[in-house]
Amino acid sequence: MLYRFLLKIFSSRYILLSLGLFIVGTMSLVAIFAPFIAPFDPTQINVEAILHPPSATHFLGTDNLGRDVFSRLVYGARVSLWVGFVAVGISLVIGILLGLIAGYFGKLVDEVIMRFVDVMLCFPSFFLILAVIAFLEPSLTNIMIVIGLTSWMGVARLVRAETLSLREREFVHAARLGGAGTWRLLLVHILPNAMPPVLVSATLGVAAAILTESALSFLGLGVQPPTPSWGNILMEGKDVMGIAYWLSIFPGLSILITVLGYNLLGESVRDLLDPRLKQN
């Protein structure tokens, strides 16, 4: 009975899509309305409530400075989503520009750009990010820039491939004959048609950026305290793991659920866009 029920739920692609949408939507609302949702100030130190377990006043307990963990998680959502969006924004701008140029001009330009992409892909990017962050002083802005600068390669490849096939299409020829300049052709006629797969990859990119940010913050090289971030709450919780499980469980769960949401959304939209999967 239960088995059939589960089978039915997971057999529908739309269930995964709506689950993804639900998680992404809820998390965005939490981030936007953080001041109205959080019952406490996330940086308010309370020496009388140090390391309290979850209770009626503090849903998810308090940390080693008596700060309310639930409020910190709510504000942490802001940080994570903000980093995710800005980093992906940067990678989209770079990836789209380079992809359009490589795909449209072809020949040597294409060769040089794509070889550069290969070099970047060979690079263990987490090592690069860590090194750069340490030299630049860890700050929210620097993290977003560095993550963006090391994650545009996939987008560039996608846009290039789309551009290669689109540039020979009739409507592009027509636009060119109609007198459209190169940039107009690229940005107005080609780019919008290349967007669907790019948006899917951007959605997955947000998930990846959130994971990277939390790992950096966990290592103490990301968002700096007292600004709450899911990663740095986990870092602070690591030392008191044995006596305060709530500091290690809930922030990780937040990361897991949020990343899962973006991945579900991205993957289901990708499947819906893929004509080959429709027959099955």
Added chain:
Amino acid sequence: MNVVKRLIAKILWLGIVLLGITLLSFWIINLAPGSPTDMQTTLSPTAGAEARERLEKIYGLDQPIHIQYMNWVKRVAMLDFGQSLSGDHRPVWDKIKERLPLTLSLNIISLVLILGISIPIGIFSALYQGGWFDRSMTIFVFIGFAMPSFWLALLLMMTFGILWPVFPISGVTSLDFEYLSLWGKVADLARHLTLPVFVFTITGLAGMSRFMRTSMLEVLRQDYILTARAKGLPVRVVVFKHALRNALMPVITILGLSVPTLIGGSVIVESIFSLPGLGQLFYHSVLARDYPLIMGNLVLVSVLTLSGNLLADLCYALADPRIRLGAGR
């Protein structure tokens, strides 16, 4: 013949890539504000501008950037990465060398486990597409993709280190390691490495099994599979001989590409479990702004990655008869 030619071309190309990588990292690291002499000069009340100049001269930091880079590349070619700027002033190469075996063995053990587990998962998911096994694996993959490796490590430490202390949660050996018998030593090492290897494997498993499934599905759709079935070959032969061999080809390529992720993960895993490997060394060098050590690490990790790439390409060439027998592409 063709394989050799391909190999030479690939090695040349990798050399260029390596040069590009060092150039890129050298440039980026020097763009950043802050100097390794800050600790001893600006931040120290007893040292003045003179001391700063002297130190910069000693470390060659007063030269123009391209000269610094050229000098550095010349020395790197001879495996001389200079001295660490940290307190012990040991040669960078020595520091890296003693930590390399641990990271390499961790990565290789995990890679073998990942392949050994994900390939069968991928095959059976594809064969019984939409069945209960495939569905549960899909859920596992989604969770595996979203699971931060450091959180998984924390959870494991809490469960198996504190709640139910069966595995040690830090270091590679116990305090009494020296006094153990040979088998005792092996068992001790294994106990210490179980959790780290588990974290590595789980994080890599999701992607690889998904990839194997897609690749297998792709192959099963081909006409030659239909032909093989139609001429009466048993399913077992078709799946394991005709389909599997072809489905493994893209896996070889993705294997080469997944090396950077795996090595990047060792920074996190080694820091959490206090394992004295390359990742931990890199983390500490980053915190200490130890330029020579950071650069040495970056180069070494890039070389490892590129070797993985080269190895994957070689395997690909040997496995693909079209390349092996020189029919060209």
